[in-house]
Amino acid sequence: xxxxxxxxxGTFSQQAAEIYIDGLHAELIQFANIAELIFAVNNGxxxxxxxxxxxxxxxxxxxxxxxxxxxVDLKIKREIVVPIIHNLMVNKKQKNISLILSHPxxxxxxxxxxxxxxxxxxxxxxYSTAQAAQLVAEHxxxxxxxxxxxxxxxxxxxxxNLVITHRSIxxxxxxxxxxxxxxxxxxxxxENSKTSIIFSTENKPGSLYRILQILxxxxxxxxxxxxxxxxxxLGNYIFFVDIxxxxxxxxxxxxxxxxxxxxxxxxxxxxxxxxxxx
Amino acid sequence: xxxxxxxxxGTFSQQAAEIYIDGLHAELIQFANIAELIFAVNNGxxxxxxxxxxxxxxxxxxxxxxxxxxxVDLKIKREIVVPIIHNLMVNKKQKNISLILSHPxxxxxxxxxxxxxxxxxxxxxxYSTAQAAQLVAEHxxxxxxxxxxxxxxxxxxxxxNLVITHRSIxxxxxxxxxxxxxxxxxxxxxENSKTSIIFSTENKPGSLYRILQILxxxxxxxxxxxxxxxxxxLGNYIFFVDIxxxxxxxxxxxxxxxxxxxxxxxxxxxxxxxxxxx
Numbered sequence: 179x180x181x182x183x184x185x186x187x188g189t190f191s192q193q194a195a196e197i198y199i200d201g202l203h204a205e206l207i208q209f210a211n212i213a214e215l216i217f218a219v220n221n222g223x224x225x226x227x228x229x230x231x232x233x234x235x236x237x238x239x240x241x242x243x244x245x246x247x248x249x250v251d252l253k254i255k256r257e258i259v260v261p262i263i264h265n266l267m268v269n270k271k272q273k274n275i276s277l278i279l280s281h282p283x284x285x286x287x288x289x290x291x292x293x294x295x296x297x298x299x300x301x302x303x304x305y306s307t308a309q310a311a312q313l314v315a316e317h318x319x320x321x322x323x324x325x326x327x328x329x330x331x332x333x334x335x336x337x338x339n340l341v342i343t344h345r346s347i348x349x350x351x352x353x354x355x356x357x358x359x360x361x362x363x364x365x366x367x368x369e370n371s372k373t374s375i376i377f378s379t380e381n382k383p384g385s386l387y388r389i390l391q392i393l394x395x396x397x398x399x400x401x402x403x404x405x406x407x408x409x410x411x412l413g414n415y416i417f418f419v420d421i422x423x424x425x426x427x428x429x430x431x432x433x434x435x436x437x438x439x440x441x442x443x444x445x446x447x448x449x450x451x452x453x454x455x456x
Numbered sequence: 457x458x459x460x461x462x463x464x465x466g467t468f469s470q471q472a473a474e475i476y477i478d479g480l481h482a483e484l485i486q487f488a489n490i491a492e493l494i495f496a497v498n499n500g501x502x503x504x505x506x507x508x509x510x511x512x513x514x515x516x517x518x519x520x521x522x523x524x525x526x527x528v529d530l531k532i533k534r535e536i537v538v539p540i541i542h543n544l545m546v547n548k549k550q551k552n553i554s555l556i557l558s559h560p561x562x563x564x565x566x567x568x569x570x571x572x573x574x575x576x577x578x579x580x581x582x583y584s585t586a587q588a589a590q591l592v593a594e595h596x597x598x599x600x601x602x603x604x605x606x607x608x609x610x611x612x613x614x615x616x617n618l619v620i621t622h623r624s625i626x627x628x629x630x631x632x633x634x635x636x637x638x639x640x641x642x643x644x645x646x647e648n649s650k651t652s653i654i655f656s657t658e659n660k661p662g663s664l665y666r667i668l669q670i671l672x673x674x675x676x677x678x679x680x681x682x683x684x685x686x687x688x689x690l691g692n693y694i695f696f697v698d699i700x701x702x703x704x705x706x707x708x709x710x711x712x713x714x715x716x717x718x719x720x721x722x723x724x725x726x727x728x729x730x731x732x733x734x
Contacts, residue, residue, distance in 0.1 A: 282581065387669065387671070393665070399662075400662075407512055407514070409627070415681070
């Protein structure tokens, strides 16, 4: 089994992948960005990919959602919820900070901390939190001890030999990211499943209402709804919806059959066990 | 009248602001980022702010939505829809490209072009498309004519004296961004209004369905729904909803009174004229 994650070493993606393969005989392979990672499992270069899909503060990971909708045809096999603890880290002898580096989502999650403590320090976006740590470690700071700082996981500070100056700097204490495992194959049926679908409604009054009415009629609980632009016109949306239950359950199957008929675009992402930390 | 926009010169924000003040006696003031711009109108340092809220390809501008929900208490006075045409631009004598710079939203809007033409060129995120052009103009390229490229508006290429090598490189031809004008005061009532609200439902089965049912009962057309995490728990959302009509119309007022009673958080962003290009 080859399982891909978003590198470099020290990312929350790696942490999620390690939780997932615990006990499995699998090889972890790192990828430089989410697009490459998702295409790799679609092309069969790897068996499964662990990708971030949603953070409790910053919201959806757009590239993951858009690729699942438009670019690949993959199933969700599992979800893994990982607590996100961000730290500000610098080089050992460094005193002042001239630039702060991190992934845009991490910057977004630490906005209050940054506005309060470093309102005037420029920010540089990186591909991942761990890459930010790596860049800080490689950057030679100037004679007046002015250098860069990264926002990343504690694991990254160990990996790249940096010193944490501020711990747990995210805006809310209950900051978690949901990762999903993507595969060409569906998960086996388990108790306590959820089912993920994507659909697009016609741009007519009440069209979303009618879809939710179907779920309501069949007494199905929607645990998540996320809208993304349909990319053809402002005002057209696709919806990412999670519901409780398995697609082989009678009620779910009937409701999804109806929804499929009443939507202009429909994609089934599969059923998989609900993560207990959710 | 002091009206703020997202600088530097040459941004689409500036373009939207110029469309807005056409004919008005107003002074345009540029801000370095969206947070400063929105706080400035909230603190009374400027009268109004023109901010991007939604793009037809990349979706919502998270910082604008989150600030309207949590950080300020402002009204929407107008919406302005601006067609977005992205161009790849370089320095005059430059041949090769070693780095591509732009705002994360613009990079997202040109993903297909970049994957096809520059799959291996690193990308650097900037605060705005115009800042990317400015950085390219200031960057001294190396002896082998290798330099940087920016993705930005044609206006930015004129402003910073760059040459466009590829025109209109966004993934879809009908790429538009919706800007809104934020103010401490509501707009005057006009024909053909829309009304924007924010609400949060309780995390109970069918709670969003029941809100949409209220709109359905009063025959109110919802033109937009956007979900954002409520930031306290994964699975709790706030919704940004636009409906047709003015809050002083009887049906709208009654429906909103009901919705206010049935939601755990409710915020009225005001009524304003529908942009004809919408």
